[in-house]
Amino acid sequence: MRDFSANHDWLSINTATIRKQAGAEVPLDRLIDQCAAAGVRAISPWRDQVAAVGLDKVAAQLKALGIGLSGYCRGGFFPAPDAAGLKAALEDNRRAIDEAKTLNAACLVLVVGALPGALNGKAAYTDLARARTEVRDGIAASLEYAREVGMPLAIEPLHPMQAADRACINTLEQSLDLCDELDAQQSGMLGVALDVYHTWWDPKLAQQIARAGDAKNTRLLAYHVCDWLTPTRDLLNDRGMMGDGVIELKKIRGWVEAAGFAGFSEVEIFSSLDWWQRSGEETLATCIERHRSVV
Template identity: 75%
Template sequence: MRDFSNDHSWLSINTATVRKQKGVETPLPRIIEQCAARGIRAISPWRDQVAAVGLPQIRAQLRDTGIALSGYCRGGFFTGSTAQSRQAALDDNRHAMDEAKALDAPCLVLVVGALPGALEGSPHYKDIARARGEVRDGIAASLAYAREIGMPLAIEPLHPMQAADRACINTLAHALDLCDELDPTDDHTTPAMLGVALDVYHVWWDPALQSQIARAGKRRLMAYHVCDWRLPTRHLLSDRAMMGDGVIELRKIRGWVEAAGYAGYSEVEIFSEMDWWQRPGGQVLDVCIERHREVV
């Protein structure tokens, strides 16, 4: 297992971690500046942050600062109550792949979607099996273009508490089943076009986690996200803890991930409306560096 204690070369910052401090949106160029000043070598930006500034400007700034991407957030949300809404999702995912390719992202992270309308509080239907079928079909349709432009897709299984509104793929095993079905190969040296983004916040509880990480292997493990599970959790979406302030066995899980062949970034992704989003962004980044060395 790699030793992170002496530097933060393999730390990446998901820009959600520092995008909204004390209710004020931090522009993506400022986040990139703050990361570059601290020797942080990678980020994972969100599409709306890139759009607010312009893709050419962000691409140029990344090139000038030498900062790479550990992933791009996000594609997915394939479900819909009509054929037109599902096609619109496919079109949007095509645009997301183009953006990810232009920014040299290693993968486009997929939050796959769930019951359409649930995020607004009124699901159009309650058939989760139907939603899972629409997700499967949406990923299958998107893979053709992903292969054409060479942009891998990474399914992010989300905690079951978000099965109704954000993602109806909730275990690593389910995500890998889809990978094996839609992107099969017996040649394990060929790069996968469909893999997983493993976020410890969503999967730490899974009794099959170690065996499924081993099953995923180097081919399927495309991104690795870290934070911690706070006790008590005050909000299921936006009360993640800083690494070391919760109950997740972070070093043990990274050991499993690296034993499976993953050698990329540990990407810090913290949604924290009541804590870390209330602090100055620079301070948050400094603590991320410290905890990356001490507990990740």
């Protein structure tokens, strides 16, 4: 397993971690400058943040500062109540693939979606099997275009608490089953984004991580870290800083690296009650220290 104690060369910052500072939203161009000042050499920005600043402007800023992308957030949300909605989702994912390619991202992360409308309080239907079928079909269609342009897609399984509204793919096993079905040739164009917040509890986690490495190209395309607090005050927006919770971070990274992953550990923390109330400089300094000591 790699030794991170001497530097933070393999630290990436998902920009959700610092998008709010002292309770206020901060634009992406400023976040990128803060990361550069802290010596962070990779980030993973969100599409809405990029759109607010401008795709070309962000691409130029990243190039000038020598910052790469460990991933791009996000594609997905494939299910829809009707044919028009399904078509619109595919078109939006095509745009997301193009944006990821422009930014030279390592992969486009897919939060696949679930019961359409549930996120806004009223599901258009409650057939979870239908949603999973629409996810499968949406990934298959998007993968065709992703192959054309050379942008890997990374399915991110989300914790079962979000099965209704954000992602009906909830385990690493489900994600890998889709990869095996849709990319049997193990092309490197379809894999997974493993977020410890969503997967640490899974009794099959070690087994499935090892399975992800059983390929000529590992299925592990991105690795996200934070911690699970006890008690958790908000299941969406109370993620912990690494080392403040109960996730066995070094053990899991050992499994991930044994399965062939040699990329960035990407810090992704949603924290409305704690870290989003602090300065970006403090949060980044803590991320660096914990990356060296506990990740």
